[in-house]
Amino acid sequence: ETGVTQSPTHLIKTRGQQVTLRCSSQSGHNTVSWYQQALGQGPQFIFQYYREEENGRGNFPPRFSGLQFPNYSSELNVNALELDDSALYLCASSEAQGIGNEKLFFGSGTQLSVL
């Protein structure tokens, strides 16, 4: 158990809808990263938040957005869902901000299916 919790565990949405995924960081961690993992692939970096500000972004369109709250919990929002958004969404927390030595502590993920 890493102490990182994600909700919900599974979600089914229809194309065009919007979704919000939630993540509670491990105690003491001020940085949260979100990853998308398609079936049979490695996790792809979506973005990272450090002290409530976006701190880096991968190659994802603006309809992927996020928030980090003062207690370091986080949300991932996806608007105008597309079929290709179906994937496992992983949240990971860490202690420091992109200095290159962090180990990531992952939640169990949210499995999103878009029909």
Place this chain on the structure above:
Amino acid sequence: SQQGEEDPQALSIQEGENATMNCSYKTSINNLQWYRQNSGRGLVHLILIRSNEREKHSGRLRVTLDTSKKSSSLLITASRAADTASYFCATYANSGYSTLTFGKGTMLLVSP
């Protein structure tokens, strides 16, 4: 984009045998990490090796790093059925701000 590429994509062995997985990457790195994932769940950090290290051990795990070849290997000795999982290498690039970039993974099946 994927920074690391694991090889093989899948590996099937018997309990008690050793399992070796390889990872190649493209850019200069700060460190390389290996993670394990059971059945599409969250990833668990296994071991971190820094760019100035050549070998590191943790229990039944042995990791090597060859920065001249931009490659790493993960050896699991005396494998157990519980080692069945996907294994990913991940790297931090050694230039400016960086995030952890994962490869596609090796799926390991250990049969009793």
